[in-house]
Amino acid sequence: MSDRIPDGLRELLAHAAGAGHAQWRTLLKSGDWLLLLVAGVLVAASYPLLWRGGTADRAIVKRDGQVVTELALNVARKYELTGAIGTTVIEVQPGRARVLSDPGPRQYCVQQGWLTRANAVAICAPNHVTLQLSGRSGQNGAYDTLNY
Amino acid sequence: MGRMTPSTIELPVTADDYRIARYAAAAIALTVAEAALPSPLPGIKPGLANIIVLVVLARYGWRDAAWVSLLRVVAGSLVIGQFLAPGFFLALSGALCSLGVLALAQHLPPRFFGPVSASVLAAFAHIGGQLLLARVWLVPHDGVFYLLPLFATAALVFGAINGLVAARLLEAPVAAPVAVNPGS
Numbered sequence: 001m002s003d004r005i006p007d008g009l010r011e012l013l014a015h016a017a018g019a020g021h022a023q024w025r026t027l028l029k030s031g032d033w034l035l036l037l038v039a040g041v042l043v044a045a046s047y048p049l050l051w052r053g054g055t056a057d058r059a060i061v062k063r064d065g066q067v068v069t070e071l072a073l074n075v076a077r078k079y080e081l082t083g084a085i086g087t088t089v090i091e092v093q094p095g096r097a098r099v100l101s102d103p104g105p106r107q108y109c110v111q112q113g114w115l116t117r118a119n120a121v122a123i124c125a126p127n128h129v130t131l132q133l134s135g136r137s138g139q140n141g142a143y144d145t146l147n148y
Numbered sequence: 149m150g151r152m153t154p155s156t157i158e159l160p161v162t163a164d165d166y167r168i169a170r171y172a173a174a175a176i177a178l179t180v181a182e183a184a185l186p187s188p189l190p191g192i193k194p195g196l197a198n199i200i201v202l203v204v205l206a207r208y209g210w211r212d213a214a215w216v217s218l219l220r221v222v223a224g225s226l227v228i229g230q231f232l233a234p235g236f237f238l239a240l241s242g243a244l245c246s247l248g249v250l251a252l253a254q255h256l257p258p259r260f261f262g263p264v265s266a267s268v269l270a271a272f273a274h275i276g277g278q279l280l281l282a283r284v285w286l287v288p289h290d291g292v293f294y295l296l297p298l299f300a301t302a303a304l305v306f307g308a309i310n311g312l313v314a315a316r317l318l319e320a321p322v323a324a325p326v327a328v329n330p331g332s
Binding site: 008029047 | 170171175199200203204257259262263264268294296297301311315316317319
């Protein structure tokens with residue numbers, strides 16, 4: 001029976017069964033330690049970078065694919081917009097936005113609730129209205145401010 | 149016996165073929181066993197079969213490792229029933245990327261770098277290849293990259309563990325007398 005087990009697997013099984021306990025530390029060379037350290041730092045650094053890049057700072061409201069307005073996400077306000085079948089109300093609070101009410105029959109975009117991430121989108125198709133969040137990684141992402 | 153019918157095609161089976169098949173079988177067995185494990189996120193897996201690829205790379209070189217890795221992806225997906233499903237292409241993309249990185253990593257000075265380095269680099273390449281294909285093909289949206297920290301963490305942890313296991317296996321003498329001559 002044991003002849004039928006492939007070599008590699010047999011080795012694994014033998015070691016799993018405890019055939020010898022080497023010091024795990026001796027299996028790592030200096031370069032391995034260095035690489036693990038660098039990789040660990042890079043992985044740790046990727047956490048805040050990605051989460052910060054994902055936050056939104058603007059809400060873009062479109063009707064029939066045309067931008068109607070851009071709302072900054074730092075002041076709470078409401079915005080009303082008349083679309084194909086009625087009035088859509090968009091509510092903005094610091095850092096987030098939602099479709100408060102919409103005349104659409106199925107209310108998908110209302111039930112989506114608060115949008116918080118860049119590129120998140122709520123589509124009120126019957127009224128031809130979309131609400132999309134945009135982050136700094138979007139347009140002019142390379143600039144903090146522009147002066148003329 | 150001789151050749152009874154002239155139309156018989158004989159494919160000579162070399163010792164290399166037997167050896168590669170044996171290691172590929174081990175890698176496929178690990179793939180199938182791993183498919184039974186629950187995963188917190190699709191795409192996060194220990195990748196135990198890569199231990200075999202690392203051992204083959206160190207013992208027999210990159211060509212054999214590539215054979216074992218790709219046979220593992222194709223045959224493993226056939227066994228699991230994922231052949232030509234999205235998961236198969238993700239696995240293939242990851243395997244190709246990690247083989248590419250291993251082709252470079254095997255030239256690292258062996259005095260300072262062991263299987264653990266190769267394993268961690270290959271694990272990052274694996275996840276990178278999968279994410280790139282997922283971004284281009286399955287999820288045409290940058291949202292997949294929000295998960296990058298989680299995938300990278302898993303790659304680092306599992307890559308290090310797999311590398312340690314591979315290093316441990318390579319330290320031990322070859323377990324069983326091999327029936328065929330590996331030199332031919």
